Amino acid sequence: MFRPFADWLADTPLSKTLQDHSWVVPTSQSLHILAVSIVFGSACMINLRLLGVGRSGRSVSQLSNSVVPWMWGGLAVLLFTGIVQIITEPVRQFVTPMFWAKMMMILVVGAMTALYARAVRRNAPAWDAAATRPWTAKLFALLSTLLWLAIIVCGRFIGYTWSFYA
Amino acid sequence: MNIANLLSAIEDWPISAVMRGETPGTEWVFPIVETLHVMAFTIVVGSIAMVDLRLLGVASRNSAVSRLTKEVLPWTWAAWIVAAACGTLLFLAKAGTYAGNLQFRLKFVCMGLAALNMLVFHLGAYRQVAHWDLGRPPASAKVAGALSMSLWIAVVFFGRWIGFTT
Numbered sequence: 326m327f328r329p330f331a332d333w334l335a336d337t338p339l340s341k342t343l344q345d346h347s348w349v350v351p352t353s354q355s356l357h358i359l360a361v362s363i364v365f366g367s368a369c370m371i372n373l374r375l376l377g378v379g380r381s382g383r384s385v386s387q388l389s390n391s392v393v394p395w396m397w398g399g400l401a402v403l404l405f406t407g408i409v410q411i412i413t414e415p416v417r418q419f420v421t422p423m424f425w426a427k428m429m430m431i432l433v434v435g436a437m438t439a440l441y442a443r444a445v446r447r448n449a450p451a452w453d454a455a456a457t458r459p460w461t462a463k464l465f466a467l468l469s470t471l472l473w474l475a476i477i478v479c480g481r482f483i484g485y486t487w488s489f490y491a
Numbered sequence: 492m493n494i495a496n497l498l499s500a501i502e503d504w505p506i507s508a509v510m511r512g513e514t515p516g517t518e519w520v521f522p523i524v525e526t527l528h529v530m531a532f533t534i535v536v537g538s539i540a541m542v543d544l545r546l547l548g549v550a551s552r553n554s555a556v557s558r559l560t561k562e563v564l565p566w567t568w569a570a571w572i573v574a575a576a577c578g579t580l581l582f583l584a585k586a587g588t589y590a591g592n593l594q595f596r597l598k599f600v601c602m603g604l605a606a607l608n609m610l611v612f613h614l615g616a617y618r619q620v621a622h623w624d625l626g627r628p629p630a631s632a633k634v635a636g637a638l639s640m641s642l643w644i645a646v647v648f649f650g651r652w653i654g655f656t657t
Binding site for chain 2: 350351352354355358359361362363365366367369379381382383391395474477478481482485
């Protein structure tokens with residue numbers, strides 16, 4: 326169903342221009358990985374803090390308020406470099422279920438993170454004290470970590486699975 | 492025994508054949524190890540960036556440098572060990588090809604320079620960290636942070652480029 330769209334996209338002048346420059350995909354992928362470092366690193370900081378692993382001088386709300394903006398910035402870079410890769414090699418992305426699984430999980434983890442950030446902003450004192458922290462905090466931390474790990478796996482495996490479906 | 496003989500001997504190891512996916516059932520070993528390598532180095536790069544950005548005065552300006560490094564660097568080293576172990580396994584698959592690859596060599600030059608930079612920083616500016624722990628880092632510390640960021644970004648770029656040139 327997405328194959329005709331992928332073929333059409335691959336045939337557009339923009340895609341053809343990007344395909345003609347062999348540095349576009351590796352450069353875009355390298356920037357994508359650097360942004361993954363920021364986003365995954367930030368997610369790990371928040372999640373480990375919520376799970377009570379490691380030492381931290383900062384409260385949950387202080388940590389979240391300073392880290393979450395970096396996550397949104399990193400996600401913007403991921404989105405941009407991801408779109409560049411989709412336009413340049415649409416078939417490679419759209420044919421493999423790994424790509425779609427990755428997109429679904431990004432939507433879920435993105436929405437979860439936005440809800441989390443809003444909850445912490447609205448009720449910082451409750452989140453800062455372990456006793457009053459909502460029970461959903463640990464669940465969020467665990468799910469978010471697992472989703473990000475699965476997203477990285479799917480991202481890397483797009484490159485290894487697409488040729489089966491193309 | 493010269494280097495070329497050593498590299499071809501390494502490629503003959505049974506584990507190297509597994510990494511190349513030659514044995515039936517081992518086709519996915521390389522992608523899985525590569526994914527673990529990616530996960531680990533995102534933590535390496537992300538955590539180093541936290542310290543570098545603090546030294547550059549961009550982020551964590553309210554955190555003491557010594558406290559930040561004590562919290563973050565154990566995670567950096569743990570992740571680095573995983574990344575290095577997985578990287579070694581990846582190398583075994585095509586030892587001769589990688590050893591002769593320009594991007595692979597440049598990646599290791601950059602990591603060597605990053606190690607040297609870290610050593611100079613720890614034996615230099617960091618010795619007097621008590622004087623600037625909560626304030627503005629001295630110029631030499633800023634230079635160390637800028638060099639570290641640049642070198643690790645280069646490591647990621649060269650690393651990704653290996654996959655396109657081997």
